[in-house]
Amino acid sequence: MDSRALYDFWLQSDYFDEETKKELEQIKDDPNEIEERFYKDLDFGTGGLRGIIGAGTNRMNIYTVRKASQGLAGYLLKNAGDPAERGIAIAYDSRNKSPEFAMEAAKVFAANGIRAYLFDELRPTPELSFAVRHLEAAAGIVITASHNPKQYNGYKVYGEDGGQLPLEASEAVLREINCIEDLTAIKPADEKEALENGLIRMIGREVDDAYINSLKTLRVNPDEVKKAAGSMKIVYTPIHGAGNKPVRRILDETGFKDVLVVREQELPDPGFSTVKFPNPEERDAFRLAIELAKKEDVDLIIGTDPDCDRIGVVVRNSAGEYVVLTGNQTGCLLMEYILSQKKSMGSLPANGFVVKTIVTSELSRKIAANYDIELIEVLTGFKFIGEKIKELDETGIKKYIFGFEESYGYLAGTFARDKDAVVAAMLIGEMAAYYSNRGMSLYEGLQEVYKKYGYFIEGITSFTLEGKEGIERIGSAMESLRARKSDRFGDCRLKAVRDYMTKERKVFADGSGEILDLPASNVIYYELEDGSWFCIRPSGTEPKIKIYYGVSEASMEKAQNKLDKIKESVTGIIKGLLY
Secondary structure, eight states: OOHHHHHHHHHHOTTSOHHHHHHHHTTTTOHHHHHHHHSSOOOOBTTEEEEEBSSSTTSBSHHHHHHHHHHHHHHHHHHSSSHHHHOEEEEEOSSTTHHHHHHHHHHHHHHTTOOEEEESSOOOHHHHHHHHHHTTOSEEEEEOOTTSOTTEEEEEEEOTTSSBOOHHHHHHHHHHHHTOOOGGGOOOOOHHHHHHTTSEEEEOHHHHHHHHHHHHTTOSOHHHHHHHTTTOOEEEEOTTSTTHHHHHHHHHHTTOOOEEEOGGGTSOOTTOTTOSSOOTTSGGGGHHHHHHHHHHTOSEEEEEOTTSSOEEEEEEOTTSOEEEOOHHHHHHHHHHHHHHHHHHHTOOOTTEEEEEETTSOTHHHHHHHHTTOEEEEEOSSHHHHHHHIIIIITTTSSEEEEEEETTTEEEESSSSSSOOHHHHHHHHHHHHHHHHHTTOOHHHHHHHHHHHHOEEEEEEEEEEOOHHHHHHHHHHHHHHHHHOOOSEETTEEEEEEEETTTTEEEETTTOOEEEOOSOOOSOEEEEETTSOEEEEEEOSSSSEEEEEEEEEESSHHHHHHHHHHHHHHHHHHHHHHHO
């Protein structure tokens, strides 16, 4: 059916509820809006679903959740041994419709005879990852759109190892979804009956306890906290999300008794009423936290996103100003702290490894080399870090120590297989205590790292192009970039280009090439002759094209000037391709 026919079907069929039909009635005279909502099914990618909440096949609603759940159920019944007995774990965050979508998914799994372990209230995404492993479930899902704007929600799928579903499995689930020709044939179980017969089981405190207790074993040097606990204050904001209880609990139980919570952002709020975006990458998300820190004379602020898998850090610099650290800065600080402490305590494994994504700071490479620890590079997306843990740590080949990505995601240990802001909060607190015991702030600790390894600075530019036309423009821009043969990109002189779609690296000087040993992905990475780099990729979860940059110099001023010049050259060309 075309878009209009699908719209009419949703409007007329008894399968769809009155709230949905009322919403659709309001757009009956807007053919463009009808086209946008029904021209395709909401994409099921390697992470699952993510989209704007609303009525239509290209929106997040109970019907798209049902279809995804039925497809996943079909996949599990064919591939997961005994999924009916093992079950599936389900969590959700504070977004609009999250509890409803979670229960709707549980009812679909129950209708297929698969037991659903449903959390009794909102929980962090990393705890869902932990729960899959702890319960020995066949899979897991979490209803979240991470740090997207308030009108979004999503559906993330995890495999039995607690990691995000790998590409091959995602494609198999998608095939199951595509085999569903009649959406109205999906009949969820009755909620009351499913609860009574045990096909839906509510879980809560017992999993919380196991999760927190596991994370506490990952403390690197607890004595640092004991020394500093009496004088340290931390301001924390959950930004209206799922981090409030677990982050405060782990900080308290590891010795931080003076944690000040931003009361205006403490409770769940799907409208995220105090921020423009619920994103700890944005300074605006910390406006209230900074006000509280100034009032209480606090040096360290931390904030977690709605599903508590990302964490942002704000520190006070030498001029007394509050500075939001980048994801790269926090990740490199953590890597330096963890590796240095483990080395000094004699617990650094000889076969240890750390992981970063291809767009994450090259400073991490120098830190790893300094401690003679292998650094492994993966594609953008934390699921690839999870896959390396499964491939190397679970098999006993190597020992995973730490991994991070520039977009504020960090993971220590292997209890969860996705970025975890709860364990990161614990380690950031411990790291701040370590520097405090040396008479230093976390900001001064960062400067110490720069003096030791060099001044590395990164940046990101993104262009958002909404709707069908926007997606087409982004695709056309990537095609044009692949067709370029020049060794110059504006004023930038190129050394080599890596095309992760074709899995080839080409050197311009002699025309030589090599095969890239990573999965195919729509990413183009440019290496500059001076050692700088930039990388271009469409977002996998939003209608954006992103450009990442990295430079290093002998001083921060020189590094910033170099970065600004590269940005100017690159963005000028990209704008010309997009608009």
